[in-house]
Every structure is written in structure tokens, then in C-alpha cells.
Amino acid sequence: MPEKTVLMQGNEACSEGAIAAGCRFFAGYPITPSTEIAESMSEKLPRVGGKFIQMEDEIASISAIIGASVGGLKSMTATSGPGFSLMQEGIGYACMAEIPIVIANVMRGGPSTGLPTKTAQGDVMQARWGTHGDHFLIVLAPESVKETFYLTIKSFNLSEKYRVPVILLLDEAIGHMREKVVIPDYGDILTEDRLVPIVPPQWYKPYEITTDFVTPMAPFGSGYRYNITGLTHDEMGFPTNKESEIISKMNKLRDKIMRSTTDIVDYESLYTDDANTLVITFGSASRSAKEAVQYLRNHRRKVGFFRPITVWPFPEKQLRQIIKKVDQVYVVEMNQGQLIDEVRKVECYHKKIFGINRYDGEMITPNQIIAKIREAK
Template sequence: MAKKSALLQGNEACAHGAIYAGCTFFGGYPITPSSEIAEVMSKLLPKVGGKFIQMEDEIGAMAAIIGASLCGHKVLDATSGPGMSLKQELMGYACIAEVPCVIVNVMRGGPSTGMPTGPSQSDVMQAKWGTHGDHAAIAVAPASCQEIFSETVRAFNLAETYRMPVQILVDEIIAHMREKIVFPEPGELEVVSRRKPEVGPDQYKPFDPSFGDVPPLAAMGSDYRFHVTGLNKAPDGFPTTKAELVDAEERRQIRKVNDHAAAIEKNEEYLMDDAEVAIVAFGISSRSARMAVDILRGEGVKAGLFRPITIWPFPEKRVAEIGRQVKAIVVPEMNLGQLIHAVERSTKGSCILDGVGRVDGEPLTPDQIMDKVKEVL
């Protein structure tokens, strides 16, 4: 039998992907241009026995998903830049308390209220460093409606595997455009759930490093009772200021991502084998870049595209290799220079590096990218 397909908006595809991943709770506060995610989740969740709550604001929404996740649910929240800024305190809480959760940021112009209906890619650095303190970050950046579906599933898997918040970064254009989606059959995409405790309630410690860098997480409301705080804590979950315990947990929380960077990273390369100039782009800009690569190749320019699908952790190793292979790297992005910093940090001056940014609410065109490539070569 042919698989089910439909013409869906990116935001709609995200909601369907969340349900596929096993999401049973959405806490949100609708905001343009992410609102369709909340709308579709409110229709889909009751059908799978899940709960949808529209909270009083974006902070409440983030608090709601943290609470629901600690009760054992797979959880989703969706917002845009202004909402993401409000959530940062609780993003940090989810990091230190090690709460699996998925947050979609449909990027629009900014800072502040910016341009609500205009696309942007200017929250790249916020996704990594938005909340204070040392912390690991995982963010994925799909570029098509089908990929929004599959990357939403993967974002849930990463959140559950590493017991931490995972962000999905999309822009207004791919969030609102419609493309055909082929719905994967159940079992076709991997679906991962968090590790459950292997010991009884009397022995359970929610942050016990003897079970590895990602300790098992019990569900509140079950027989397991445990303490959760935003303070640095001992393995039993209660606050501590003991130097060796604080140091160990801070380092463990960074290590759990850094040590598995290869498993978390996901990239797409297009015509990179013999490339003399690489375009490094994600999301909507990668679509313009791919068209630019095709046209440049037609003109005899050996151009290629490197597209990080996981943008945090950034694929530093591979980008460093590319920096040694090519004469130049061009980074087109709908901001005034963010991803380019990660590229620069990876390539360490081994090739010419230049960016092309656009912040007027229109996507970068293939022409703009080609002009920059010709300028640097």
C-alpha cells in the first residue's frame, strides 16, 4: 500500500513529527510565526490521549513542559525569538536539572519584537548561549517540510537520550511554505525514550553518575520520589556547595554532549568532493545556496555546499577539514554574522572566509550568494 502523503506547512509537519516521536504534552503560548504548531498540536494531542495547555505566557509554557517531562511525558513547546528570550531562565533550569524537552524556535526578525511576520536566522548564537552559565546545547536546523518532520523526531530522541533541552531552529519561510510530506510508517524512524531507573525507589538517585554521564530519570508521581532544583546538586538531587561534587556535575553535563558529538552531528554535503569553494549554510539559506552551487557549477566554478543539520554542537572537525580542502568558504545567513563565528573557530584561518547576510525580511537569493563567491575567489 502506498504511504500516506499530504501537502503540509513546515509548522504542521513539526506537529505531526512530534506525535510520531511520542509527544504527549504541549505547553505553549502561541506566537507568530510559530502559532500553527500549537494549533495542530491542540487538534492532534487529544486523539493520542495527550494534553495541550495554553499557558499564561511563554515562561509559564516552559515551566509547564519541564513539569510534565519530570512526570514522564515527552514534551514540546513552540515559540519565536521574543518568547525564546523569555524562556532563557528556565532553559538553564532544564539544563541543570537535566530535563528532556523539545523547544521549537521559528525565527523571525529581532531583537525584541522585531518583525513578527518576517523570516530570520538570527537566533543561532542564542540557541547556544542564550541562558547563562556553562551548559551544553543541542540544536537542529531542518530545511524542508519533510525534514522538519524527521528532525522533530530526532530532536525528541536527542532530548530523551541526553536528558536535556533540544531546540529546533526553523525560519518563517520553511515554517509557512507547503511541500509534500510522506508520512513514515510506525517503526520506520527510530523513536527513543529516556532510560528508566534500574534500582528500586529506596536506592534511586536522580543524578547518580555511577550509571553513566546520563543518569536514568524516574517519573514523578510514580513510586520514585526525588528532589529537583536549579542549584548545583549532589547525586541525590539536593543542593550542594561541595567543590568536588559541583565540579563533577558541571563537567559531566558538558561531557555528555561533547563525548557524543559524532552521534549528535548530522550534515549534508553536496558536490563537496572536488570543491574549491564551499558554501556553509543551514535552513532556508541552504536552499538558496544549493541553487547557487548548481548555477556556479554550470559556469565552471567548483562550488559545493556543506549543510549542518545539527548546528549545535557545531561540526568543528569536518568544517576544519573542509577549510584545509578549499580556497574559500562563504557563509550566507539571514543575520549579520553568527554561524560564521563557528566556522571561523573551526577553520582557524586556513582558508578565505566571508559571509553574506540579509536582514530585510526577504531570503538570500542564489544571485546574492553567487556574487559573494565570485568576489572572494
């Protein structure tokens, strides 16, 4: 398909990116403000030989994509807060069983059913810690429709490469916003596929501890018989209570992500060379924050900008380098302060760290950010 310029919603860009990345299975239950992802996937998937299923609820949806992924297909679902809560059990299962899946969570106001048609960024911590147990996963947060397209592709690539659930953290503002996007020729898009075993079935260890902690994954039905369970398991996939095997498994889940942060972690920084004030933000809030930073720069304030693109793993090292040069830090987010705690972990002793928050369902404005930074001096 040749390059094309289109006006599309963030949600549509997400499904466009999914198809480009090779996603061929979607199971979901519609929920505002994510419904357009399901809607456009139901239209696109059959055209490329994929399958779309509308399930009875979100628990069934995540279970179905886990099953499809075990069967060898790149699979995803899309939801919003209430559905994302229901999916947590399945996310934990996919972490433990090391099954690649992509979940788009288009955030809306919460808690509970909250504000279906309004925007918020309240699921930052839920995306990381929503499922129980000591686990590791990847969360990406785009700031524009264009970036949604590319980060959806990246979500699939990382998910396949590291056999891990990847959460694409959108919000209502990005999901429903329409912008111009240049969709490249699919042939120019770099896609990753999971490793498959090269050893014969009788030698295959489905959870072998390898040097990079990622084990090749044999699709069910390809002649490789193995056990998959949510119970802590050994290299053969069978439940274990042996301490050494438990430790190996837990470390494997951590190290496959945390030893590859140079490959996984992505961020954007602007005007940080001479900055004495740093604005940190993510997702749709960064649109307002960038406009505010540009305005303050034009008024001779030395303000820098930092945006984690991978919210998890958080770009700690990169932020530490920048934060040590500034005097004060502002964390802009559409919640009552979640990402700010990660910033405090990076540098909590010497800097003044302030939150700039909005949580009434509307997007934070550049003026609110400018006013708060100006009142400081």
C-alpha cells in the same frame, strides 16, 4: 497509520513529527510565525490521549512542559524570538536539572518584537547561549518541510536519550512554506525513550555519575522520591557547595553531550572532493545556497557545499576535514554574521572567510550568493 503523501507547512510537519515521536504534552503561548504548531497540536494531541494547554505566557509554558516531562511525558513547546527570550530561564533550569524537553523556535526578524511575519536567522547564538551559565544543549536546524518532520522526531529522541533540552531552530520561511511530504507509517519510525531506573527506589541516585554520564530518570509519582533543583546539586539531587561535586556535575553536563558527538552531530556536504570554494549555510538559507552552488557547478566553478544539521554541537571535526582543502569560504546566513564565527573557530588563520548576509526580512536569493562568489575572481 499507513504512509500518506500530503502538502503541509513546516509548522504542521513539526507537530506531525512530534506526535510520531511520542510527544503527549504541549504547553504554549501562540506567537507568529510559530502559531500553527500550537494550533495543530491542539487538534492532534487529544486524539492520541495527550494534553494541550494554552498558557498565560511563555515562562509558564516552558515551566509547564518541564513539569510534564518530570511526570514522564514527552513534552514540547513552540515559540518565536520574543517568547524564546522569555523561555531562557526555563531552558537553563532544564539543562541543570537534566529534564528532556523540546522547544521549537520559529525565527522571525528581531531584535525585540521585530518583524512578526518575516523571516530571519538571528537566534543562532541565542539558541546556544541564551540562558546564563556554562551549559550544553542541542540545536537542530532543518532546511525543508520534510526535514522538519524528521528532525522533530530526532529532537525528541536526543532529548530523551541525553536528558537535555533540544531546540528545533526553524524560521518563518520553513515554518510557513508548504511542500509535499511523505509521512511514513508511524510503526516504521524509530523512537527513543528515556532510561528509567531498574534499581529499587531506596537505591536510586537521580543524578548519579554513570559511565556515559546519562542517569536513568524516574517519573514523579512512580514511587521514586527525589529532589529537583536549579541549584548545583550532588548525585542525590540536593544542593552542594563542595568543589569536587560541583566539578563532577559540570563535567557530567558537558560530557553527556560532547562525548557523544558521533551520535548527535549531523551535517550535509556536497561536491567537496574537488572544491576550492566552500559555501557553508544552514536552515532555510541552504535552499538558496544549494541552488547557487548547483548553478556555479554547471558553470565550471569548483564550489562545494556544507550544512550543519546540528548547529550545536557544531560539526567542527567534519568541517575541519573539508575546509583544509579549499581556498575560500562563504558563510550564507540571514543575519549579520553569527554562524561565521563558529567557522572562524574551526579555521581562522589561513583561509579567506566571507559572509553573505541578508537581514531585511526576506529570504536570501540564489542570485545574491552567485554574484558575491563571482565577484571574488
